[in-house]
Amino acid sequence: MLGISMSMEKLLREKEAYGKLRLKLLEKSKGKWVAIFNGGVVVQGDDFGEVVKKAYEVTGGEVFYVTKVGEEQKVERRIYRNR
Amino acid sequence: MSAESTGIDETYYPPFPWCSVRISNLSKKRTVTVKGYIDTGSDGTIVTADIDKKLELHKQPVTMAETTSIGGKPEERMLYAAIFTIKRVEVVTAVDVRNDIEETLLGRDILRHLSLSINWKKGTINLRDP
Numbered sequence: 001m002l003g004i005s006m007s008m009e010k011l012l013r014e015k016e017a018y019g020k021l022r023l024k025l026l027e028k029s030k031g032k033w034v035a036i037f038n039g040g041v042v043v044q045g046d047d048f049g050e051v052v053k054k055a056y057e058v059t060g061g062e063v064f065y066v067t068k069v070g071e072e073q074k075v076e077r078r079i080y081r082n083r
Numbered sequence: 084m085s086a087e088s089t090g091i092d093e094t095y096y097p098p099f100p101w102c103s104v105r106i107s108n109l110s111k112k113r114t115v116t117v118k119g120y121i122d123t124g125s126d127g128t129i130v131t132a133d134i135d136k137k138l139e140l141h142k143q144p145v146t147m148a149e150t151t152s153i154g155g156k157p158e159e160r161m162l163y164a165a166i167f168t169i170k171r172v173e174v175v176t177a178v179d180v181r182n183d184i185e186e187t188l189l190g191r192d193i194l195r196h197l198s199l200s201i202n203w204k205k206g207t208i209n210l211r212d213p
Contacts, residue, residue: 008161011144049175052145052164056109066145066177078179080152080188081124 007063014039014065022069030070037064088170089208091201092120100201102210104189105168106134109175113138117187119169121199121208125190130165132182140165145177167193172212 017039018025025034025041035043035055042064043054055064068075088103104119115137127148135141140163151157162177167189176192198213 007142007144011147011161015147048177052175052177053109056143056164061110061143063144076146076148078126078148078150078190080122080126080129080150080190 010063011065014063018065018067025069031068033066033068035064035066037062089210091206091208100208102169102208104187106130106138107166108138108140109143109164109166111166119187119189121194122188122190123194125188127179127190127192128176129179129181129184129188129190131184131187132180134187135180138165140178140180150179169193169197170211172196
């Protein structure tokens with residue numbers, strides 16, 4: 001099992017890979033949640049939870065990166081109004 | 084924790100509504116049941132470092148997010164996959180793990196999957212699968 005820093009590095013690598021795939025994905029998968037593993041899309045779908053669960057199965061519990069194509073800034077921003 | 088599944092915690096001012104929530108890692112091999120404080124003002128859910136330790140959520144980061152609290156500076160953080168079960172409704176989400184909080188805060192990423200009404204005067208909460 002990966003250590004914490006290795007998990008983070010793996011996630012960052014997959015995020016970087018997504019950046020390279022993004023333009024192509026915008027053409028055919030805009031609005032879909034995608035899971036990126038080993039530099040490619042392994043699962044895509046309309047529901048975040050379903051994509052995560054399927055990607056966990058497909059990758060055997062390895063680290064993968066999930067985002068929503070074309071809405072990255074929206075889904076990767078959080079405001080904690082209570083804190 | 085108490086046997087009740089919902090309540091309003093009067094130790095906070097103003098009182099803070101909560102519900103019992105089961106949290107698991109993606110393999111579902113590790114599970115805890117805790118009070119989840121209902122935080123409709125929060126975009127996302129936050130768990131304590133203690134829960135992360137018990138469930139080993141840090142082994143499954145799934146995305147990153149720029150997080151901001153009111154008046155605070157934006158911070159780039161890893162978010163980790165977790166499964167929340169409330170009133171038999173199961174929600175997979177990405178949580179922020181923080182060591183500067185003492186309670187689990189349920190944000191709108193989870194609450195939007197539920198029907199919720201709070202009667203502050205009576206001190207009751209109706210939380211159910213819509």
